[in-house]
Amino acid sequence: MRQGLLVAPHSFAVRETDRPIPGPDEVVVAVDTAGICGSDLHIYHGENPVIRPPVVMGHEFSGSIAAAGPGVDAQPGQRVIIYPLVACGKCVYCQAGQPNRCPDMRFVGAIGYDGAFAEYVLAPSAGVMALPDALSFGDGAMIEPVAFATHAAGKIPDVARAGVLVLGAGTIGNLVAQVAKAYGARHVGITDVLDGKLRTARAVGIEATCNSAKEDVEAWVKEQFGPAGPEVTFDCVALATTVKQAVRLTRRGGNVFLVGVPTGELPVPLVELLIGETSLSGVYCYVPGDFHEAIRLVLAGKVHTRPLVSATFGLDEIGEAFAYAVDRKNEAIKVAIRP
Numbered sequence: 001m002r003q004g005l006l007v008a009p010h011s012f013a014v015r016e017t018d019r020p021i022p023g024p025d026e027v028v029v030a031v032d033t034a035g036i037c038g039s040d041l042h043i044y045h046g047e048n049p050v051i052r053p054p055v056v057m058g059h060e061f062s063g064s065i066a067a068a069g070p071g072v073d074a075q076p077g078q079r080v081i082i083y084p085l086v087a088c089g090k091c092v093y094c095q096a097g098q099p100n101r102c103p104d105m106r107f108v109g110a111i112g113y114d115g116a117f118a119e120y121v122l123a124p125s126a127g128v129m130a131l132p133d134a135l136s137f138g139d140g141a142m143i144e145p146v147a148f149a150t151h152a153a154g155k156i157p158d159v160a161r162a163g164v165l166v167l168g169a170g171t172i173g174n175l176v177a178q179v180a181k182a183y184g185a186r187h188v189g190i191t192d193v194l195d196g197k198l199r200t201a202r203a204v205g206i207e208a209t210c211n212s213a214k215e216d217v218e219a220w221v222k223e224q225f226g227p228a229g230p231e232v233t234f235d236c237v238a239l240a241t242t243v244k245q246a247v248r249l250t251r252r253g254g255n256v257f258l259v260g261v262p263t264g265e266l267p268v269p270l271v272e273l274l275i276g277e278t279s280l281s282g283v284y285c286y287v288p289g290d291f292h293e294a295i296r297l298v299l300a301g302k303v304h305t306r307p308l309v310s311a312t313f314g315l316d317e318i319g320e321a322f323a324y325a326v327d328r329k330n331e332a333i334k335v336a337i338r339p
Helices: 038-044 137-141 143-153 171-182 195-203 217-225 240-249 270-276 288-299 315-326
Strands: 002-008 011-016 026-035 060-068 079-082 106-108 120-124 128-130 163-167 187-192 208-211 232-235 255-258 279-282 309-314 334-338
Touching: 002 315, 011 315, 026 079, 026 137, 038 315, 060 120, 060 137, 060 143, 079 120, 079 137, 106 120, 128 288, 137 143, 143 171, 143 288, 163 171, 163 217, 163 240, 171 187, 171 195, 171 232, 187 195, 187 217, 195 208, 208 217, 217 240, 232 240, 240 255, 240 270, 309 315, 315 334
Parallel strands: 163 187, 163 232, 187 208, 232 255, 255 279, 309 334
Antiparallel strands: 002 011, 026 060, 026 120, 026 334, 060 079, 079 128
16 A cells, blocks of 8 residues: 655655554554644644654544454444544543543554555544545545534633634634534634635635734724623634734633644743733643534534635645645645545
């Protein structure tokens, strides 16, 4: 089979290797569609402090069961998505039902398992979830980022009373805004520096948009949310400027959630946090229930994923796919690979 191996930052090799053989509690999935995640881009740039080349990435994917290990109840040909996090099951967090906080987790496409930028991928059978017939394989590959967004938006206190500001209209920012709206937030607004991403946000129902490179963001926020600002802000960019912006714009006593992955240490305006009694916390990963909720929202038509897919490439074009994803002139949101 073929795999797209990142051999060094910005350098891929499509290699021939043996098709994996599943052991107990494992399956092999024939990959149909796999999405490039923002975290994959950090690895691609050599910015991830833990995961470095050589690595086969790809954790947002759909496909069909090709083989199942001994005792695994999975049928060849079954259409599936995979919950990619493999927790230890023993630590205090796993015992509390919080596998997303497990300090010894493995992760398909990052830690312990080769990923889905390949024709076949080995995955834990515990992570297998059926892909409903009403959803295409392309839809299925988007369930993972929707699950992340449901996990994030599920943290909004008293969502029906919350004004929600999202900084960054990429895949996750767009989906967090959509899920917040689906959950009944009283008002949702989103910012970005690229007009194309804001047009996509409006196309999926997020009407309040602001180009923060061209407009006065503070004036826009006051117009949208009132002089006190939104109760909740999600920073899906994680730059020094956006962290400061998130704290400054959020209502006193409100909540700021850091969703984007910073590539280094970020300065935090602690005095403003202190004076405003504002809460700052992170959103890192999901639990299995978030996948089920993501499927529900997409099936119900409350979250729209297809408009977010900007381009699709073959596995032999994986280098071009990543180059396309990082070239800002393309204003790409989600780039997919079909092995």
